[in-house]
Amino acid sequence: MSKTYNMDFKRTKYGRFMNNRVPSNKRYQPTEYEHAANCATHALWIIPSILGSSLLHFLSDDQWETISAWIYGFGLSGLFIVSTVFHTISWKKSHLRMVEHCFHMCDRMVIYFFIAASYAPWLNLRELGPWASHMRWVIWIMASVGTAYVFFFHERYKIVELICYTVMGVFPALVILSMADRDGLFELIVGGMFYCLGMVFFKSDGLIPFAHAIWHLFVAIGAGIHYYAIWRYLYTPGTSEMKTSR
Template identity: 65%
Template sequence: MKRVNSFQRFMNRRASANCRYQPTRYEHAANCYTHALLIVPAFVGMALLHRLSDNGWERITAWVYGMGLCALFLVSTVFHIITWKRSHMRSMEHCFHVCDRVVIYFFIAASYTPWLNLRELGPLAAHMRWFVWLMAAAGTIYVFNYHEKYKVVELAFYLMMGFFPASVMTSMSNTEGLQELACGGLIYCLGVFFFKSDGRIPFAHAIWHVFVALAAAVHYYAIWKYLYKARGADSLLQL
């Protein structure tokens, strides 16, 4: 009984249907710090890929991917800070909550961009380069129209967008890095359990943030190693 009471200090009751969960002050702090600490590393990582780029197309790709990565952690942090200190920021809180959801769609698209732009793809798979952004735009329209109304549908959209572009990756002539890509995807999927566990597990959303950070790190490592570092090494050998 004492253990249950101690958990109640760190966790509120589950939210009712079509309502957002209200974290405790401890959960608010964890939600902020778990992504705030990754903002600077994300910018550094983008700069590193940009420096390793050999041509304009690689630099653009590094910028698109890096901005998606940075925006994810930055917008998430700002939203959680505003939510934590929301006394006179109701409209701004809603605005950043919508932005937080929208950024996830564009982050998924940006995460696929290096693979779709810098690897040779089959004729059908090549269309995924623009289709993944079309899906992000469709997800954005959905969020603006049905924000917090159909949470299961929204989660299904995220998962569909995460898995559907992966179906074309097998058409690559060079499949190096796909194991890391799959590993990162698995980490995201495991984290979804905590994403949907607010009010059941203390600090569930912060734990979800940790899973996002781990998966993003695995994907960044694969992009750095197989798409940028390898190309840079080839260029040095040619010199």
């Protein structure tokens, strides 16, 4: 009785801004307002991410910087593009059920490659400890394993998926902490904190109105802070002496 009352109270209180929470093996169905917010909160960053990635490319002084700029740029832009396309299809799906399902998987998969791409400039351009050369490849293996996990177990074990994202986000940081030059470390930590705080909202659909859109904003802020660190400490003219000879 109490549970039914609480659900009715939430429906009355939040109305068009939030639907009821669903079981862990089901997908939450956003309201029209939540759909719009989910699209807008990542669509707004597509153009800035492309322009920012292009800037890093133009600032590159050698092959490794160019490669790292492209990897990072594809990961950053891909995250916002795939997310926006998925949420748009989900909002206007009509008969596109199979397409929506495929893009939902892609939306989850791209997170793994975004994490790997975000580490790439640091692993490629900074002087790190002895494990750095191995981590450059290990992180992509982790992204591939995460992609395979989504393909075979999509939406089945959501808590496991969350743990995978967290482990992949934190594990390479152990190598990053070995940087002889610590410039940018503060921004990396702050950006990581925004991602971690955002996870609270990532799993709060049906509990907090616009939870997923808020999660998107935390992702955008974290990505923005990390982009600033990469631009400022790895690509800005005058910092070339800090880069390792490769």
